[in-house]
Amino acid sequence: MIPSKEEVFAAYNRVRPFVHQTPVLTSHLLNAxxxxxxxxxxxxFQKMGAFKMRGAVNAILQLSEAQKNNGVVTHSSGNFAQALSLAAKNIGVKAYIVMPKNAPQIKKNAVKGYGGIITESQSTLKAREAAADRIQTETGATFIHPSNNTEVILGQGTAAIELLKKHPDLNYIVTPVGGGGLIAGSALAAHYLSKKCQVIGSEPFEADDAWRSLQSGKIETNQTANTIADGLRTNLGDKNFPIIKKLVPEIIRVEETEIIQAMQLIWERMKIAVEPSSAVALAAILQKKPFFENKKVGVIISGGNVDLKNLPF
Amino acid sequence: MIPSKEEVFAAYNRVRPFVHQTPVLTSHLLNAxxxxxxxxxxxxFQKMGAFKMRGAVNAILQLSEAQKNNGVVTHSSGNFAQALSLAAKNIGVKAYIVMPKNAPQIKKNAVKGYGGIITESQSTLKAREAAADRIQTETGATFIHPSNNTEVILGQGTAAIELLKKHPDLNYIVTPVGGGGLIAGSALAAHYLSKKCQVIGSEPFEADDAWRSLQSGKIETNQTANTIADGLRTNLGDKNFPIIKKLVPEIIRVEETEIIQAMQLIWERMKIAVEPSSAVALAAILQKKPFFENKKVGVIISGGNVDLKNLPF
Incomplete structure (x- = not known):
């Protein structure tokens, strides 16, 4: 039911030449x-500024030559649009990206800059899916879902593999939970690389679909998602939820103020630029101090693509 | 007249256990x-967020035991106040810091957080010097100048030594020029470690005292210094100017808009938080493209202590 150890390691070796081995940073002040x-x-620090590069690379590399010739297509207004564009360009494949008409120009420019071919649609999910369907029919391109795709999940897990190879004695890895690709991939990595390391999820109270899904045992959705962590507003899917259900013991929910405080701490203390979604993991650790106390805890800083003109502090 | 190779390397070995070996980052986009x-x-990413830690450590470690027992004193409202406080704390020495009454509370708190003992004074240089004199008389503490002190200069140069050990084939190292400690130390490092590497200075047009000093052959001062690069408003001194005059072939001046653009590029493309003073070096490189074209160029990112509530973009 869940991908095998061999599949997890094969993805690691496949993705490796196409991504940065990103650094692992520590901070005395944040530890204290x-x-x-x-x-x-x-x-x-990953190419295009987020872990999504890994999943996009793995998904494209797993296509047949015939499929590669026809290109790939996705709908996204976030990091996956940029990731698929850049991964496709670096592998020599066309990427068709469906973006809502009202997506910020800065995001459209980024996708264009990485060579993605943009089709604009209305902003409803239905309209975006219809546009992607039409592109598939017209071009024969393969649809790659940003998070609910086994190859994407395996690709996203390679960040946790690198982390565990460098620090094999971690007790926990904390990741944010959006569509579920990163946490599912990370959980697989920990499952096969470590006897003791557990992967814990973190998400905003304002978009706590994954927490509710673990409670109910089935995929729950968000009616609203008024969170600053814009990468975490999406729902889990049938490819990643079974993995999360089996391997992730807990998801911690955090308030918006906790996210902003954690983000500011990371910027001020670590001198790195991170997205609000990235700060959700540190916010969870600071909220549940007794749980993590005196442990070794990995944190996946998911990305750094943030509008500097619109910081929350 | 200038410090010897042995002194330069002795400082490197002395400082090493007390500082981070900071990473060297690259960016395909900025290279392009x-x-x-x-x-x-x-x-x-250095301790307390700036290279100044290096010079402070070296200056304190060079004191006699008797001097160490009496502590150190400086006047600064910037990074050197924090650097001397933390270096002194880590070596087990008292640090007296004279700060202007009107210095931002956030800076006073940072100094206190690192264990510095603050004395407030009026904001004129005269008042600050008088307060530091009084502390020397009362406590026997040794005065450490933030930039015009040979041990401080040797300490600041250890960043360039680390850089050249990792990348021995650099053609240039570009540093910002404020009080002159960093560029003098870096120039000494390049002089003794490399046959071909030259150190180039960069400073704002609004505080171009070092450029004018190289032109006239004597230390010039700034009448005004309306630059966002607040670390670069100070003048050279008689300890560092002879080194700069002998070893630095050129200082490049940049406009305020160029500094802000370079700062934004570093934040957006490299995902790191840097001070305006740090961006002056990249601004100089972008301004003088033909000069640096197809060369290997080291850049000292001097620090990351910046008020996130007051970014220029």
Missing amino acids: LAETELYFKCEN | LAETELYFKCEN
């Missing part, structure tokens, strides 16, 4: 504040 | 933009 040992895996 | 190969030595 959290009363634990934190190891930050900095995917904000 | 500058049409050269850039190697960013990230002293924003």
Whole structure:
């Protein structure tokens, strides 16, 4: 039911030449504040600025030559649009990206800059899916879902593999939970690489679909998602939820103020630029201090693509 | 007249256990933009967030035991206040810091957080010097100047030594020029470690005292210094100017808009938080593209202590 150890390691070797081995940073000050040992895996330094590069690379590399010739297509207004564009360009494949008409120009420019071919649609999910369907029919391109795709999940897990190879004695890895690709991939990595390391999720109260899904045992959705962590507003899917259900013991929910405080701490103390979604993991650790106290805790810093003109502090 | 090779290397070995060996980052995008190969030595990740830690450590370690027992004193409202406080604390020495009454509370708190003992004074240089004199008389503490002190200069140069040990084939190292400690130390490092590497200075047009000093052959001062690069408003001194005059072939001046643009590029592209003073070096490289074209260029990112509530973009 869940991908095998061989599949997990094959993805690691496949993705490796196409991504940065991002650094793991530590901070005495944040360790003192959290009363634990934190190891930050900095995917904000990844190509295009987020871990999503890994999943996009793996998904494209797993296509047949015939499929590669026809290109790939996705709908996203976030990091996956940029990731698929850049991964496709670096592998020599066309990427069709469906973006809502009202997406910020800065995001459209980023996708264009990485060579993605943009099709604009209305902003409803239905309209975006219809546009992607039409592109598939017209071009034969393969649809790659940003998070609910086994190859994407395996690709996203390679950040945790790198982290565990460098720090094999971690007790926990904390990741944010959006569509579920990163946490599912990370959980697989920990499952096969470590006897003791557990992967813990973190998400905003304002978009706590994953927490509710673990409670109910089925995929729950968000009616609203008024969170600053814009990467975490999406729902889990049938490819990643079974993995999360089996391997992730807990998801911690955090308030918006906790996210902003954690983000400011990371910027001020670690001198790195991170997205609000990245700060959700540190916010969870600071909220549940007794749980993490005196442990070794990995944190996946998911990305650093943030509008500097619109910081929350 | 200038410190010897032995003194330069002795400082490197002395300082090493007390500072972070900061990472050297690269960026494909910035390389493409500058049409050269850039190697960013990230002293924003240094302890207390700036290269100044290095000089403070070296100056304190060179004191006699009797001097150490009486502590050290300086006047600064910037990074050197924090650097001397933390270096002194880590070596087990008292640090007296004279700060102007009107210095931002956030800076006073940072100094206190590192264990510095603050004496407030009026904000004129005269009042600050008088307060430091009084502390020397009362406590027997040794005065450490933030930039015009040979041991401080040797300490600041250790960042360039680390950079050249990692990348021995650099053609240039570009540093910002404020009080002159960093560029003098870096120039000594390049002089003794490399046959070909030259150190180039960069400073704002609004505080171009070092450029004018190289032109006239004597230390010039700034009448005004309306630059966002607040670390670069100070003048050279009689300890560092002879080194700069002998070893630094050129200082490049940049406009305020160029500083802000370079700062934004570093934040957005490299995902790191840097001070305006740090961006002056990249601004100089982008301004003088033909000069640096197709060369290997080291850049000292001097620090990352910046007020996130007051970014210029």
